[in-house]
Structures are given as C-alpha cells and as structure tokens.
Amino acid sequence: MNKEHSISFHYYMRSFIIFALSIYISYLIKHDTLQYYIAPRMMVYVKWSSPILFVIAFSSLYAAFRLYRNTRAACDCEHPPSRSAIKNAATYGLLILPLLFGFLSPDTTMNSALAAKKGMILNISTAVSQIYKPAADEIVSTDVPLTNTGNEPSGSNDQFTPIDPHDMDFAKLGIKLFGKEMIQINPEIFMEELRSIDLFVNNFIDKKVEITGFIYREKGMKDNQFVTARFALQCCSADATPYGVMIEYSNAKSYADDTWVKISGTIQKTNYKGNDIMKINATKIEKIEVPKSPYVYPNLEFLEEEL
Numbered sequence: 001m002n003k004e005h006s007i008s009f010h011y012y013m014r015s016f017i018i019f020a021l022s023i024y025i026s027y028l029i030k031h032d033t034l035q036y037y038i039a040p041r042m043m044v045y046v047k048w049s050s051p052i053l054f055v056i057a058f059s060s061l062y063a064a065f066r067l068y069r070n071t072r073a074a075c076d077c078e079h080p081p082s083r084s085a086i087k088n089a090a091t092y093g094l095l096i097l098p099l100l101f102g103f104l105s106p107d108t109t110m111n112s113a114l115a116a117k118k119g120m121i122l123n124i125s126t127a128v129s130q131i132y133k134p135a136a137d138e139i140v141s142t143d144v145p146l147t148n149t150g151n152e153p154s155g156s157n158d159q160f161t162p163i164d165p166h167d168m169d170f171a172k173l174g175i176k177l178f179g180k181e182m183i184q185i186n187p188e189i190f191m192e193e194l195r196s197i198d199l200f201v202n203n204f205i206d207k208k209v210e211i212t213g214f215i216y217r218e219k220g221m222k223d224n225q226f227v228t229a230r231f232a233l234q235c236c237s238a239d240a241t242p243y244g245v246m247i248e249y250s251n252a253k254s255y256a257d258d259t260w261v262k263i264s265g266t267i268q269k270t271n272y273k274g275n276d277i278m279k280i281n282a283t284k285i286e287k288i289e290v291p292k293s294p295y296v297y298p299n300l301e302f303l304e305e306e307l
Helices: 003-030 040-068 085-104 112-118 165-178 187-199
Strands: 182-184 208-216 225-232 241-248 260-272 275-287
Touching: 003 040, 003 085, 112 208, 112 225, 112 241, 165 187, 187 225, 187 241, 187 275, 208 241, 241 260
Parallel strands: 182 208, 241 275
Antiparallel strands: 208 225, 208 260, 225 241, 260 275
C-alpha cells in the first residue's frame, strides 16, 4: 500500500466514525431520547452538531476518494498517521466502541443500580449548597428579616430566616410553599423545593405534599421504608446525582425497586444512619408511567416558577 492509499484509509475511517456519530445524534433526536444523556440547556448545541459533523464527514470522505485515485497530493501540513497497526486499532477502537454501545444498547433511564453506586443523597439542603451560591461580588437580597426572635408563629418570615444569607431566596420560596394547602413538588424546581423544605423542615411538619419519582432501597432500610428519587443533571449523564426523600408506608414492600410512583402524604422528620432527615409519611401511592422527562435540573430562576 503506497503512502496515498494508506492516508486515504485513515480518511475513510475518520469519515465513517464522524458520520456514525452524526447519525447517532440524529437517532436520539428523532426518538426524543437525547434528554437521557444531555441536560436541556446543552441540547441545542448537540442538535446543531449533527449536520455540522455530517458535512465534516462528507469532506473527509471526498478527500479520501481523491487521495485513493491519486488526484490530490497529501498535504504536508497534516499530522501523519501512525505506522503502528496496534496503535491505530486502539485509537479507532476508543472511538468506535462507545458508538457501538450507543447503537446496540437500549435507551433507558438511570435507575436504582446506578443510584446505589453513586450514593443516594437524602439531605439535599447541604448537598447542593454550592450550586446556588452567587458570585462573591453579588449583592445578597435581605428582603426577609435576618433575625429570629423565637416568638413568632410557625410560618412567619422570622421562622424562615436562613443561617446563610445566600439561602435567602430559599427562605422566600419556603414562605410561598408554606402558604399552600398541598405542596406539589414540581419537576421544574424539584431540587429547589426539596432544599427549601429541608432547610426549614420544622415549619413544614404535618404539611401535605405530593412527589413523583422512582423507588430506591438500600441495606438497612425497614420493610416500611423506601426512597422516592430522581437523578439531577447539570450538564450530562456523567454528572448525574440521585436525590430523594425517605418514604414510610405500611405496605411499602409491595412496590418493587425502580417503579415510578406518585406519593401523597405528610412531611415529618426522622433519623437515618445518625442523620436527621426529612421524610414523608405516605397516605397514598399510585404507580405511574416513566415521565417523558425523567430527570431534574438546577433552576437558578426558581422563584419565577409557578407553584
């Protein structure tokens, strides 16, 4: 094989890989499963990358054809491919294998098995604090009083005074949630509502609540316990983190892991593995279909969302 044919082979391989990636992205878009891997704010960039990758693949394929027919000399400015077959196979294999897994594996939501590996987070008020902290030079709002006299009735502004001034917006959200007869945990602000309730959980004792998620269990839980959880993504599935709420229900063991459910109940507190956490005493459990958008995402403008 002469030099031109050797280089053209590498052009063909690159074209094939880039073209396959473009087709895979198009497949995910067509079947509305791109959201299983990418956060919504990143989807527009990935969607536009598909036609761009197709053009690049076509250009590379055209260059390979011309080189193979000896109608174009190889550009001396290009980095020459390695002469080692093993090195080339490893390089292309690292690119082809993920594509094969993507095409051959079913597009499914993340479940309890991955949640167990990553570790379920039940104290959301402390786990995600850094996500919502403003820049150091940003002025912190002080619309809600920062002093607590201890003599105000539950639900007053003073009872929603955060220890950290950066949590002021969560205090405001807490006051809005407290005024609801039934608190519905909205998927659009799932993390924010749970964090607000968790921060001021004493104010929400016995308040009615509804939440949806998949069922998760771990060793040490009682027969009447499980967690209703969702995976939160900031960018893509690689940074997915499971957040959940402890559920207690007399017939809990009749619901299998990874079943999607809607829980209705009242907010309480409990101690689990030495930590005080929020829990829900369920009064009703309904099995539901997997939501079209099963994941949740940080929402920095959560105060503007309707409850």
